[in-house]
Structures are given as structure tokens and as C-alpha cells.
Amino acid sequence: MMADTSKKISELRQDLVCGDWVVIAVGRGKRPHAFSGAPATFEEPREMCPFENFSGSDAPQPVLQSGSVSVIPNKFPAFAKGVCRVFSKEGPYTFADGVGIHEVFVLKDHARYIPELSLEEMSDLIRAYRDRYKTVSREECIAYVLIFHNHGREAGASIAHPHSQLVAMPVIPPDVARSVEGSKRYFREHGKCVHCEMVQYELVSKKRLVDENEKFVAFTPFASKIAFETRIFPKVHQSVFEMLEDGDVTLLAEILQRSVARLKKGLNDPAYNFFIHTAPVGDVSRYDHYHWHIEILPKTSVWAGVEIGTGIEISAIMPEEAAEFLRNITV
Numbered sequence: 599m600m601a602d603t604s605k606k607i608s609e610l611r612q613d614l615v616c617g618d619w620v621v622i623a624v625g626r627g628k629r630p631h632a633f634s635g636a637p638a639t640f641e642e643p644r645e646m647c648p649f650e651n652f653s654g655s656d657a658p659q660p661v662l663q664s665g666s667v668s669v670i671p672n673k674f675p676a677f678a679k680g681v682c683r684v685f686s687k688e689g690p691y692t693f694a695d696g697v698g699i700h701e702v703f704v705l706k707d708h709a710r711y712i713p714e715l716s717l718e719e720m721s722d723l724i725r726a727y728r729d730r731y732k733t734v735s736r737e738e739c740i741a742y743v744l745i746f747h748n749h750g751r752e753a754g755a756s757i758a759h760p761h762s763q764l765v766a767m768p769v770i771p772p773d774v775a776r777s778v779e780g781s782k783r784y785f786r787e788h789g790k791c792v793h794c795e796m797v798q799y800e801l802v803s804k805k806r807l808v809d810e811n812e813k814f815v816a817f818t819p820f821a822s823k824i825a826f827e828t829r830i831f832p833k834v835h836q837s838v839f840e841m842l843e844d845g846d847v848t849l850l851a852e853i854l855q856r857s858v859a860r861l862k863k864g865l866n867d868p869a870y871n872f873f874i875h876t877a878p879v880g881d882v883s884r885y886d887h888y889h890w891h892i893e894i895l896p897k898t899s900v901w902a903g904v905e906i907g908t909g910i911e912i913s914a915i916m917p918e919e920a921a922e923f924l925r926n927i928t929v
């Protein structure tokens with residue numbers, strides 16, 4: 599029997615930058631509200647919170663105080679001081695010290711999350727991201743600096759008190775390497791930045807547009823890896839996050855906060871991760887073709903056999919439908 603082709607089961611879409619395929623499985627017919635689960639915010643007594651007191655003798659000493667945000671070294675770092683780029687061998691295998699830096703950006707209040715911050719407090723956070731990026735990326739042995747935020751246990755937040763993190767590592771991570779390679783290839787072939795190309799198209803088409811202001815735009819990517827994925831780009835080409843100007847800090851704070859607030863309001867406070875993808879550390883001219891951005895990834899499903907076995911993610915909503923839903927939420 600012939601399949602009924604009038605009703606599409608799924609669509610394969612290719613990411614313009616890295617070339618990866620994603621699957622949008624629309625045949626499941628899930629409506630936007632069906633992605634809501636139990637709220638991700640969890641309660642933890644203030645007395646148990648490691649981020650309450652920076653004045654005791656064994657308390658961590660902030661490396662930066664940016665208005666309402668304190669930046670401290672991570673107590674359980676994934677990367678730490680060590681011997682830079684000395685590779686050892688075990689039989690056919692290679693290993694080296696995990697040299698780097700791991701810091702935590704602690705927000706002032708125990709139970710006030712990003713959507714509840716004042717614009718000034720949110721700007722303190724963005725400014726802290728940029729200032730630590732600048733300092734840490736100049737340290738010896740650092741090839742890449744990743745700034746990220748986990749919200750909710752399912753997104754990996756082990757402490758309820760709202761906080762972001764920075765990891766600076768001696769290697770360029772694989773996802774970043776592929777994104778950098780992809781944008782370099784596009785630049786060679788088309789003579790322009792692949793991200794600028796997407797930004798300009800999305801601003802005109804408006805199909806996947808979620809939000810914009812004078813300097814930034816937020817949209818759901820054409821090849822969204824997961825449902826309600828949102829990306830924020832500076833409208834004007836900028837390869838490294840630290841190029842963010844003082845005058846643009848508040849505009850970035852505003853659009854990031856609103857994007858997160860939309861998810862919270864529309865999908866009943868889902869767990870999410872966001873991170874900043876920027877050019878690797880080093881000679882800026884080598885990475886001119888790159889365009890920094892923020893990716894926000896809500897957790898509305900888990901990786902199962904197909905995803906783990908293939909690396910292809912299956913999203914159950916069209917990015918256009920997700921964008922329309924998010925766009926219409928008033929925050």
C-alpha cells in the first residue's frame with residue numbers, strides 16, 4: 599500500500615554551519631503546550647547552600663565582584679592548574695594534564711532566577727561573563743573559554759542557587775571545532791560569514807524570529823537540534839564574545855533574559871542550558887569568519903537510542919511553530 603504522502607511524518611534538515619542533519623518528527627503532532635513538564639526549579643534550604651556566605655575563613659574568595667554577581671573558583675573543578683601541554687604515553691594512548699580554569703558566577707539571591715532579575719542585575723551577569731572571559735583567555739595554556747548556565751537538575755544543575763560557570767581548557771572542544779571549520783568553509787566558498795547570512799535571512803523572513811532589539815536578534819534555528827532551541831546573535835559581525843561593547847551589555851542582557859523568561863512562562867519552567875559559542879582563543883585574524891552567539895537549549899526530551907547511536911537529534915516540533923509560540927508570549 600502506498601504511504602499517504604499528504605501528511606508528512608518527518609523532515610530532515612541540514613545545519614548550514616556544521617552540515618549535521620537533524621530530524622523534525624512532526625508526525626507526532628505535539629502541540630507546543632504538550633512540551634511542558636514539572637517545573638525545573640528545585641528547593642534547597644538556604645542553610646545548606648554553599649553560595650550564601652563569602653566571609654567565613656574557609657569561604658571562597660571572589661576573583662571578581664561585578665555589581666550583584668560574585669565570581670569564585672569552582673570547588674570541584676573539571677580543569678585546574680598544572681603542566682601545560684606535556685603529553686605522555688601509555689602504549690598507543692596519549693594523555694596530558696587537564697590544565698585550565700573553572701569558575702562559578704554566583705547570583706546574589708538564593709531563589710531569584712534569571713527571569714526575576716532586574717535588568718541591572720542581568721547586566722551585571724553579562725558584564726561579569728565578558729570581564730572574566732577577557733582575563734582568563736589571556737592565561738597561559740588556554741585554547742578555549744566556555745561560559746554556560748544550567749537551570750534545573752535535568753540540565754545538570756546540582757545546586758539550586760542560581761549560578762553560571764566558566765571553563766577554560768587547553769584544547770578546542772569538538773563541537774566548537776566543527777562550527778569553526780564549517781564557518782571557515784562557508785567563508786571560502788561564498789566570501790561571507792555564514793552566521794551573518796542566517797541572521798540577515800531570518801530578519802527578513804521573520805518565520806523563525808522570536809525577538810530582536812537594536813543590536814541583537816533571537817530566532818529558532820532552521821535545523822533546530824531540539825524543540826524550542828533559541829539562538830541569539832549580534833546583528834553586526836563580531837567574532838569574539840569579548841568584543842561586546844559596554845553600550846551593548848544591557849541590550850544583550852535584555853534579550854537573553856526575555857528569551858529565558860519566554861521558556862519559563864510558555865513551557866512551565868523547563869530545565870535548560872545556555873552557553874556562549876565564540877571563536878577560540880588566540881590570533882583573532884585566524885577566526886575572522888566566526889560570529890559569536892548564545893544557544894539556549896531547553897530540556898523537553900531525553901537522548902535515547904537513536905540520538906546516542908546516530909548523533910541525529912529528533913525534535914518533535916517545527917522550528918517555525920516553536921518560534922511563533924515563543925514570539926507570542928508576553929514577558
Ligand SMILES: [Zn+2]
Pocket residue numbers: 644647648649650707708759
Ligand atoms: Zn543560596
Ligand SMILES: [Zn+2]
Pocket residue numbers: 791792793794795834835836888889
Ligand atoms: Zn557574521
